Amino acid sequence: MKGWLVVNGFVDSAKFCELYSFLSCAAEKRGIALEVRKSDSFSAPLGEKIADVDRPDFVLFWDKDIRLAARMEKEGLRLFNSASAIEICDSKALTAEALTGHVPTPRTLIAPKTFEGVGYNRLKFLENAARVLGLPIIIKEVYGSFGAQVYLAESLADAEKTVSALGHKEFVMQEFIEESRGRDVRINVVGGEVVSAMERYNCNDFRSNITNGGKMKPAALTPEMEDAAIKACELIGLDFAGVDVLFGKDGPIVCEVNSNPHFKSSLECTGVDMSEKIMDHILERLK
Ligand SMILES: Nc1ncnc2c1ncn2[C@@H]1O[C@H](COP(=O)(O)OP(=O)(O)O)[C@@H](O)[C@H]1O
Ligand SMILES: [Mg+2]
Numbered sequence: 001m002k003g004w005l006v007v008n009g010f011v012d013s014a015k016f017c018e019l020y021s022f023l024s025c026a027a028e029k030r031g032i033a034l035e036v037r038k039s040d041s042f043s044a045p046l047g048e049k050i051a052d053v054d055r056p057d058f059v060l061f062w063d064k065d066i067r068l069a070a071r072m073e074k075e076g077l078r079l080f081n082s083a084s085a086i087e088i089c090d091s092k093a094l095t096a097e098a099l100t101g102h103v104p105t106p107r108t109l110i111a112p113k114t115f116e117g118v119g120y121n122r123l124k125f126l127e128n129a130a131r132v133l134g135l136p137i138i139i140k141e142v143y144g145s146f147g148a149q150v151y152l153a154e155s156l157a158d159a160e161k162t163v164s165a166l167g168h169k170e171f172v173m174q175e176f177i178e179e180s181r182g183r184d185v186r187i188n189v190v191g192g193e194v195v196s197a198m199e200r201y202n203c204n205d206f207r208s209n210i211t212n213g214g215k216m217k218p219a220a221l222t223p224e225m226e227d228a229a230i231k232a233c234e235l236i237g238l239d240f241a242g243v244d245v246l247f248g249k250d251g252p253i254v255c256e257v258n259s260n261p262h263f264k265s266s267l268e269c270t271g272v273d274m275s276e277k278i279m280d281h282i283l284e285r286l287k
Contacts, residue, residue, distance in 0.1 A: 001032045003282070004056045006072075008063045009040030018264060019275075023060065026275040030283060039065045049075055058282055062260050064090045080282055081259045085238045089259035092172050093142045095236070103231045104253045106246070107133055107175040116168045126159050129173045139163065142170035145258075147209035152176060176206075177253055180246035184208045184255060185219045187229035188266055188274050190240040191281040194226050196272035198265065211262075216269045225252040232257050239285070240278050242266070 005023055007016070020036060027034035035056070044050050050072060061069050061079045069083035081089075088094045096108040109129050114120055130137055139162050141149035153159035163171070182202040188195050199219040200208035208214040229243040232254045242261025246253040263274035 001030075001058075001283070001286070002056045003027065003032055003034045003058045003060055004037045004051075005034050005060045006037050006039060006063050006065075006068070008065070009038035015262070015264075019262060020062065022264070022267075022273065022275040023062070023278070026273065026279040029276075030279050032279065032283075034060070039063050039068055042068065046071075051075065051077060058286060060278070060282070061086065064260065066090070078286070080239045080278070080285075081241070082237055082239075085236050085241075086259045088236045089238070089241065089257050091142050092140050092144070092256065093170065095257055096172060096174075098236050099232055099254055099257075102235050103228050104248060104251065106138070106177055106253060106255065109133065109173045111163075111171045111173065113170070114168050119168045120163050120166065123160050123163060126163060126173075127156060130156050130159060133173060133175045135159075136176045138174040138176050140172050140174060141166065142172060146211040147205075147207035148212070150207055152206045177246045177248055177255075179249050180253070181206050182208055182214075183247060185221070185225060185245045185247075185252075186261075186266060187219075187221065187225065187243045187245055188241075188261065188263060188272075188277075189229050189233045189238070189243060190274065190277040191284065192230055192234065194221065194229060195274060195277045196266050196270040197221050197225075198269040210265045216265055218270050222252070228252045228254050239281060240274070 024034050042050050059077050059079045066087045073079055073083050088098050093110045099105040136152050136154045139151045151162045153162050185197055185199050187197045197219040198216045200214040200216050202208050202214040225245055232243050233241050242258040244256040246255045267273050
């Protein structure tokens with residue numbers, strides 16, 4: 001069995017490389033030859049095959065290069081996760097659209113589109129959003145991770161300042177789940193089953209991300225939490241994911257779904273190595 005681990009050609013921080021080595025190790029244990037292929041190493045023009053003579057049995061796509069993923073699928077390669085699932089997770093607007101009405105998720109408004117050089121030069125829509133969603137209000141760039149592009153605006157003036165600094169970047173506005181301030185559960189799902197879960201908490205920030213200073217402890221999940229995480233993955237069509245679930249006053253609320261989760265913290269917290277589960281899942285699906 002031969003696979004490609006497709007990774008981004010430009011991001012090579014130790015944090016990412018470590019994840020790739022966990023995945024390679026898990027593959028090796030199962031006799032899978034997993035070759036790391038950087039996204040900038042493919043040079044077949046459109047209309048020509050990316051994988052011609054050297055065709056892998058599967059591709060573990062650990063990048064967000066949707067065009068490359070879609071091309072690979074078009075020539076019949078089986079991707080874990082699929083191009084469409086990665087695309088939905090990459091965009092917090094698409095994720096909110098996919099989940100809303102099917103699993104509990106914060107009420108979300110997608111910011112109206114603007115253009116480079118124009119920006120959000122009228123902010124009346126923010127006033128309307130604050131009226132509909134309440135204050136404080138969450139403002140999230142559509143593309144972002146590690147909590148770095150998520151903001152909490154306490155007042156309308158705060159929200160206006162945040163949005164003015166975004167230039168023309170796409171963003172969403174979200175109801176702030178106050179009960180869950182600085183606290184959530186990262187639930188890792190593989191093949192429709194929960195494999196591990198950790199609670200993340202931060203007393204000094206509304207964001208619970210570990211990279212942003214959050215602490216972690218193993219989480220005891222309620223059946224409702226498990227169901228919400230599994231259903232979110234089903235809706236998006238994910239083989240595996242890390243799902244961020246907030247504590248709502250009436251039960252769990254799905255905040256975000258990560259198609260390429262950084263599972264090292266979960267491993268340290270729970271002892272469960274997600275890379276092993278992912279490889280078992282791939283083998284099972286290719287039978
Ligand atoms: N609507 C919300 N209400 C309360 N807390 C939120 C909300 N959205 C995000 N958060 C907090 O911010 C963190 C980061 O947001 P998230 O959407 O997961 O973005 P990222 O991709 O940067 O992790 C979450 O883990 C959670 O702690
Ligand atoms: Mg998150």
